[in-house]
Each structure stands twice: as structure tokens, then as C-alpha cells.
Amino acid sequence: MKILTFNLNYIGKRWNEYLEEMFGKEIAEKCLTESMSTAKTQEAKVNILNFDGNKKVINKIINDKNVISAYIINNNEISKVLVS
Numbered sequence: 001m002k003i004l005t006f007n008l009n010y011i012g013k014r015w016n017e018y019l020e021e022m023f024g025k026e027i028a029e030k031c032l033t034e035s036m037s038t039a040k041t042q043e044a045k046v047n048i049l050n051f052d053g054n055k056k057v058i059n060k061i062i063n064d065k066n067v068i069s070a071y072i073i074n075n076n077e078i079s080k081v082l083v084s
Helices: 015-023 055-063
Strands: 002-009 031-037 042-049 067-074 077-083
Touching: 002 055, 002 077, 015 031, 015 042, 015 055, 055 067, 055 077
Parallel strands: none
Antiparallel strands: 002 042, 002 067, 031 042, 067 077
16 A cells, blocks of 8 residues: 655644645545644644555645655555655
């Protein structure tokens, strides 16, 4: 199974709203989000299971200034580093 996983650092909108604006409603609904908050930051780990390699999604992640790291994982191994 291919998984796209990425970490965001952002203070502002709720994660589901942010992801919907970033990817659109259809892809945002596929995102599994785990949020971690402190007094200064709000981080989230987002996974898209059964990722189909959508280039539009990859480009949005690479170009988003709030993405800390992003990887494509295939069979429990990192197959591609998008942002490090």
C-alpha cells in the first residue's frame, strides 16, 4: 500500500478546513490527521492511504511553506522524499 505522509506547522484555520482549501474536498476527506499543539505551534501529521501518485497533490505539498516534511511510503519503506 502506498501512503503519502507529511507534517504541517500552521496556526490559523482548523486542519480539515486548511486541507480542503489545499487539495479540494474529495482529497481532503481521504486525509487522516493527527494534531499536536503547544503554546507556540500547532503541528499535524497527515496521511493519505492508498495514494495514487497524484502529481497535483505532490506539487501542492512541495510548494506549501507550512509543510515541514513529506514522504511517499511503499510497503513500510520510504520510496520518495518530497520535503525534508
